[in-house]
Amino acid sequence: MSQYGERIARFRDWMEAEDLGAMLISSEANLRWLTNYSGEGLLVIDAEGLLICTDSRYAAQAVEETQEVEVTADGAHLQQAMDRLNECGAARVGFERAHLSYASYEKLLGTVEDSKLVPCADEIRHMRMVKDSDEIDRIRRAAGIADDAFRHWREALTPGVVEREAALELHRLMVLAGADRPSFDIIVASGPNGAKPHARPGSREICAGEPVVVDWGAAVDGYCSDCTRTIILGEPHRRSRELWQTVREAQITALEGLSAGMECREVDALARDLLRDRGWESEFGHGLGHGVGLQVHEAPAVSQKSEDELAPGMIITIEPGVYIDGWGGVRLEELVLVTEEGASALTNAPYDL
């Protein structure tokens, strides 16, 4: 059985336990995880089989990318799905509550009987947390490409380069190294711009001595990598060096302290407690990390409020940061595979300042 066949079998087990005769999948990433289809559309799973509802733009692609899946491309996606849901006669029809708009829900209500509709939690998000060996390979490959590109990029970077052009060059090097695309808009945030964790590269010239937050990743075969380094061109100013070392220490504490079986919020606390002790608690405003896979941000959340628990095979980021308005920021992010023993790094971009 293919990996997709296995995933569908597992999902069908869950449907059976939930007494669902049919299920509507509207999350793009979940659709891809179950079938390998990477275009737009909806998926219906019922006793008969699997049906992808799309349109002429994606019909050929849907047939090419999948196995043992029917494809229909004749009308609005949701209408096609509703037709099938009606035909199949299931007594209980599940839908993804987090991935269906209220408007689509209203349309469903107009077709499928109210009493049959079951809003479901995102079970596939849960299944996707632990990666199989093929997924780990793809993410490792994406991370390797991102590392190689970064090394070449870092060597050639000089003060005076504009953020936007620096980001573009890193993008170019990743694609030339084999990435399908960057896994998100690359961040190159120099000096004060680094105070925004999600800064967009602009027209500022990078100066010597100041911290530059570089957050980048590659997408390969649908899977993402995600990595951050804070670098300094020339001699670091004293404050930059001290902050960098503090953030690095927080990161290492979390990386060395984590292991399968731990609550994600305990992992977050490992880094957060250290930053609190050093007086930087309120400058670390985001969670410590997140899962990475088909999406660059996916489960588990590694944050103060997370209810997830680490398990072997999860791939997560560990990315403490300190952000100071008007001055700048320092963030360091590692992508790791969670193992029984601890964390195994998937990236190896250099950590020199």
Add this chain to the structure above:
Amino acid sequence: MSQYGERIARFRDWMEAEDLGAMLISSEANLRWLTNYSGEGLLVIDAEGLLICTDSRYAAQAVEETQEVEVTADGAHLQQAMDRLNECGAARVGFERAHLSYASYEKLLGTVEDSKLVPCADEIRHMRMVKDSDEIDRIRRAAGIADDAFRHWREALTPGVVEREAALELHRLMVLAGADRPSFDIIVASGPNGAKPHARPGSREICAGEPVVVDWGAAVDGYCSDCTRTIILGEPHRRSRELWQTVREAQITALEGLSAGMECREVDALARDLLRDRGWESEFGHGLGHGVGLQVHEAPAVSQKSEDELAPGMIITIEPGVYIDGWGGVRLEELVLVTEEGASALTNAPYDL
């Protein structure tokens, strides 16, 4: 009053007509159109004023980008919005039915009384259809950058280049020419790959004589351009030339026939009827065009089922195409401003084969 102030005043008029004391805006593009804020979050509009609910990653940006808007970044976006909706005491609270997930709706239901909640049509989508002069300028600027980049790119393109690298180079040229980024993933689909309207650039080498569909656009200051040419390196094969001319004729027929006041579906029919007469109806599987603005695909739809009507100030694409499985495709796309007199082109990339 700023353009944003005017837009909010118009939207408040609509809220008053609908008897809505408060409104929750969850569409990213609508939030940006109303306030200029370009990050993640939710917007609450009530009698008191405007409140953007975001988190620490975007708090500084939200303050910088907006005027006369309060910003809160203390907790989950939706929770912050619900707190405000409860405090404000509005008797009727609207939400965007197309832009709120069923899960968020359930959370709203748990906080705001059921009887107060009003699912709303996307009125802002409607308002956004007709562009003001600032928006037209931005889109014109984006289109000009995309044109310039294309011209340089086209001159340098030779057979044997891999699709993915060709797309990357066009991307690079657009950013160097001043684009913030491409407005969507650039399509370079050579030979048989052109049969998929939304093909992704791959590892195929572009050959002489075959059609290559190139679909690209720039994003500048939040606004998009969108353009397609089908080019041929070297001497076109006879079938390519004939098909290209047929598609061009369909496009010109629509461009010359359209004017403010027409139903969008009539415009679609102008091109579709010509392709039908030539025997290519079933090879033209998508709509003739769409609005372009903050989003690369927005209202109005220019398709067979559209219920929109053209008005002066709309910016739309006219993009007939013919797609033949196993052989390839031809698509030609123009971006135009709808005027009282007809259509005024915003792109001027060359149309030579």
